[in-house]
Amino acid sequence: MVKNRRRVRRNRCILGERGLSEVISKLSLDEITERNLYSPSFLPDLKELESSIKEIGLIYPLILRKEKEKLQLVCGLKRLMVLESLEVKETKVEIFQEHELSPKEAIKIAVGHNLSRMNLIEKAKSIKKLLNFGISEEEVIEKWLPLLGMGARREIYNTLMSLLHLPQKVLIYIAKKELKLSDASLFLLFSPDELENLILFLESLMPSTSHLKEILLSFRDLALREKISLNELLKQIEPILHGFLSPKEKLEALRNWLKRNRFSHLYHLEISFQNLIKDLNLSPLLSHPPAFESEEFLLTLKFKNKKELLFLIEKLNHAAEKLKTINHDPFEISNY
Structure with a gap:
């Protein structure tokens, strides 16, 4: 009952004080002639709704608008789809006549009805x-x-x-991944022809949203820098991923390749640093400045007792002896 009052208040907010018709009747689903005129639904997830209708039936009637001999569905496309999948032949409806509900008012109800979903x-x-x-x-x-x-x-x-x-395949990908506008807008960087191949590529990788953003921006930057199309770039990448079985392995191989090619200088700095801490046996105690943008390295010592502290000190002493044998200063960024 509370939910029903909220819905009425929301519709009144959208339509003014008109409210909703109280006329409710049973109708064969086949009589609804225009189903997608007002509905904004795209790739709806019907599982929860189907479970609800199976368990307790249809709570709210479908809202229809009659125009001449046509019955237009205003609200309830998802419910209608579920009813048809359950082979229900008729259901409760609420019908507005032409003079009671204009098309402009109908679209406001249709959109307002689904605002949160x-x-x-x-x-x-x-x-x-x-x-x-x-x-x-x-x-x-x-x-x-x-x-x-x-x-x-x-x-x-x-x-x-x-x-x-955008191409239909891209719209489906955006809806399935539940992308936000800032992430989905990155697809606008590419041409429709490029997007067709890009979506197939992404579906084989199954990247997270954060990795997707990283990949798309890297593709854009590399294509612009090399003055090639995205399709040409993808052809260069395909052999690199050959032999990796899982999407996770492919994704990691791709990210490493992008780092080498998009930020080659940083990539080589990172490799040199990893080799250094391996030689000094200081992993994970020693870390480099973010993106090597400052000159300060960080040494972190964590211990619970005297024994652990003495072990770390001994480890540092061994590292110090090795450092003495190195002719240059490995912590001078310019020496990398």
């Missing part, structure tokens, strides 16, 4: 549908972007609209 592509589709039904850009940016959990800024609006021009 949208993936990024559904948010972008919502913005597009609001525009298509006559909602101004100003209202979309100032009112609907915040309702969708995003900043009321034109650059966010522009990026969302741009995402919808």
Whole structure:
């Protein structure tokens, strides 16, 4: 009952004081002629909803709008999909007549009904549908972007609209990975032809969101630096990953290759430093400054008792003897 009151208040916030019709009737699902006109749904996850409907049935009726002889689905596409998968033939509906609910009001209900359960592509589709039904850009940016959990800024609006021009495979990838706008927008750096091959490549690696961002930025930087297309870059990478069986192994091999090629100087510094601490037997006591940007190295000693401290001191003494045999200063960055 509480959830129902909240939903009514939300719809009134969107539509003013009109509220919802109280007319509820049973209807054959086959009579719903226009199903996707208002819905922003894209790749919906129906598992929880299906379990709920199986257990307790349909709580809220589908909301329809009648226009001439057509019945347009305003709210409830996911519920309709579940009902059909369960081979339900008819269900509760709430029908508005043409004069009771305009298309502009209908799209506001459709989007408002799903505000808290949208993936990024559904948010972008919502913005597009609001525009298509006559909602101004100003209202979309100032009112609907915040309702969708995003900043009321034109650059966010522009990026969302741009995402919808990406290939379908990329949109599916973004929705499945539940990417945020800042991560999904990186796909806009590449051409549609490049994206087709890129998605196949990423699906074989299954990178985390943080690794995905690292990979896409590295690809962009390397392609620009070498003045080649992403497709040419991917051809260079394919042989490197050959022989690795698991996505985790492939991902690690790729990241190492990108470090060598994108930040070759830092990569060689890192290798030299790792060789040094191996020779001195000071791993993991000794660490280099982040990105070798300062001149201060860090030596960390952790011990629980006198015995452990004496062991560390002895280890340092051995390292000191080895250092005396090195002619140059290995901690002088310019000597690397």
